[in-house]
Amino acid sequence: MGISIDREEFSENDYLAFSGRLYDSLDVLKGYMQRPSFGKAPKLVGAELENYIVDSAGKVLPINQKIIKAADDARYTVELNRFNLEVNFDPFPLSGNVFSELQQNIDDHLSRLQTTANEFDAEIVPIGILPTLQYSDLGKHSMTDLARYRSLSKQLFKMRGEHFQVDISGEEQLQVNSNHVALEGANTSFQFHLMINHENFANAFNAVQLTTPLVLALAANSPIFLGKSLWDETRIALFKQSIDSRRRGEVEWRQPSRVSFGHGWVRKDAHEIFAEAVALYPPMFPILSDISIDSSADNDNLSPLDELCLHMGTIWPWNRPVYCPKDGGHVRIEMRALPAGPSSADMCASAAFAAGLAFGLNDHIEDLLAVTPFRFAEYNFYRAAQKGLDASIVWTQPSKHKPQEQAITTVIESMLPIAEKGLVDIGLNQHEIDRHLGNIRDRLSKKQTGAIWQRKMLSKLNEKHDKQTALFQMFQHYRQWQKTKAPITEWSFERLK
Template sequence: MGEKVAADGIDLADRERYRRKLHECLAGLRTLLAEKRFDRPKNLIGLEIELNLAGSDGLPRMLNSQVLERIASRDFQTELARCNLEVNIAPHRLAGRVLDQLAEELRTGLAYADRKAREVAARIVMIGILPTLAATDLTAANLSAIDRYVLLNDQMRAARGEDFAIDIQGVEHLVSRSASIAPEAACTSVQLHLQVTPGRFAAVWNAAQAIAAVQIAVGANSPFLFGRELWRESRPPVFQQSTDTRAPELQAQGVRPRTWFGERWVDSAYDLFEENLRYFPPLLPICGPQDPLRTLGEGGVPDLAELVLHNGTVYRWNRPVYAVADGKAHLRVENRVLPAGPTVADVIANTAFYYGLVRALAEEPRPIWTRLPFAAAAANFDTACRYGIDADLHWPRPGRGGGIAEIPAVRLVRRELLPLAAAGLDAWGVEPADRDLYLGIIEDRCARRVNGASWQAAAFHHALRQGLDRDAALTAMTRRYSELMHAGDPVHTWPVAWPVGAPSDAPGLRHVVESA
């Protein structure tokens, strides 16, 4: 969620001034792009992972402030709910043994954080949606006590004008309502950053959009919410609905949701920032002290603070990022598609697959976005979220004039995309040993048709067959997941069957929701 803001009250004058400054920032960005005043390419990548806190019983723990106080590291930060926190890995140059370096840093950081969490009877759990969360866990009272979150919640509630509604038909049907945006905190993700030049931005963003469905298919890890089995990757519908500021009438009119896939391929980073201003009213109209156009005129580099803040309240799955570091402007593509977990090895495998594939596709002579209709990419994303590793996706046939074919995601990955990802990692200069190790995990997932979501579902049903009721089965599965996550072997190697314990060990019923 990023920047700190002060929730001191907002009036009409604030909104008018903020809107004016947004357009000044957009004009400033246009000038920066036209004059090519951006940092040189450095092949820098960044990694952020949102985490859950759970007890030894598998249930959520609302203790992030206590855990963060004990961790005492700037690498770990608060997140939306008190059962969440985030770890940030310092930027790395994408070359050499970078994948193993990322894995080692992540293992070390998570192990340290977990030791500190244990001091308050909690554990770090890296998972897309904690299966044991109940609707009563995600209320305004359990939002982190940070001004930005308080203000964002207040502004989204005011824009919505009524409770937020979650209605997802998956394996089961979930209907739930919330007076706050807190259910958004159920969704914990991996965010992959890639610094790019303005000239390469559109190609990288378009490539990332094209492969978002494939990322979900192989990496899905969020099949449960509030006690119901839903989509294999339930984060996207949960996130969209829990942040949806549109009243039903606006939804019926086709007004765009603040969490969306997009609707077209782009030609420039400017396209995305301009769309964000054109389609989405400001939620946090807080102005910084800098005059962006004056700063530009004086030869400086503006921070475009208002544009950056507004951009952070439009939740694209591939988000454009503008930032200033060491006095130089740069652009990044922030890939927000993947759920957290299951293990460090799995996260780095997903990371390798993404960076390799996006490099290869961005440099193809006949780019994928000239052969795949955007509507097909969006439909693929929805299909992959629903069915995960069992999804069938639409993809261009090889050769000129081949058209679009429907193909199982696992076959597409193994036959076409893994070789491309390997070539992309070679182009970055990644060591072959790292390339083969981590892309091999993706290959094995596809061969066995196992990812985090399919394991969770299978383990849950195994627990049910052993005689546990729904809540006890979810709890037992979550505890087992946590054990295996900390052991570190990739999820496709995890056994589904294990001694789940007697039904009498189960906690009481927690998941009280409306269900069709």
């Protein structure tokens, strides 16, 4: 966010002024998008990785600010809870061996962070939800002590008017409530950014929306929360419920959640999504930027539209557009549904598969959308989060014209050639393509994801130990295997020597 959130109280005039600036920003953005130079910079990919900080026993350590201060790197930032931190990776050109370069960059930064964490007897762990997490770890005291997080919690709770309710049914059921947003901080993700030419944005974004369930089922790594075995990717349910600011029963029409899969296919360009966000969601942080909005700015000095970017940062669709004024301006796609972990190889292979599908479906996407109601894509997303590779989804093959319920594994298998075509089209080396799609094929053929491995490992340990001991031992096995940097398909259920 370009605007610093340094206060927690706002007046009615603050909201009025901020809303006016949002609508002005939409008009300016529309003008920028109509320029021939907009969205024409060379394609890049980027990523962010959220991590847990734990001690040697697998319990959370609330020391993110200490580690970040010691590491002294602007690419490392705090997260909502004190036991999480984020790494922002440098962008890479989308060509050649880009995903291997990203993988190496992830490994390098995690190694550097771990060296710093060693000074505090801590470990840095990428995992969607820490299986050893306890409810007592998620009190208001666990939130990072910064104004933006205090204000976030206060504003969401004020909008809701009552406790946040979490009710998730999976293999087991979990019901908890909270008067703050620390529960959301249990989620850590691997967020992948993909630059798209402006004229291809709608097709690419719709393709990402359509295929996110496939990538999510393969990437699932969050089956346990507060000792309960829930969804394969429990983050999806937990994120939505833990910060749901809607007031129940206040209006008859269905209010949109600030955490959603979206509200429909994009028809023309990204401006629709920005306009929808301004229209549907009230501002949370009505703070004006010192930088003015200039519709006539030259291409090298486009306005950053700080208020619009701040507002978009308070809405959390699983895929969203991100505006950037640099190099003539562009809007990239931020994919937010994937969890952290289990290995850098797995995260980068998932990103490669997602990118391949985004570009590979370009020639088919309009025909697919004509016979695929958006609610089917949303249905598929939540089925994939619940069941992972055991899910059944509603899908239309590009060569056919009728949606049918199919095993998600069958759909993934059929889409691998399309993903490969997409990666070829954007200039990746064949060895690079084979390496990362080979990882996807292995997960599919061996039916092993981070979530499946955690469930199986826990089931084995439950035969010998009480539940709490089994959870901590499962996590120790996870950490041992993660340190090898091996992809999840090479993880066994035996303790490493």
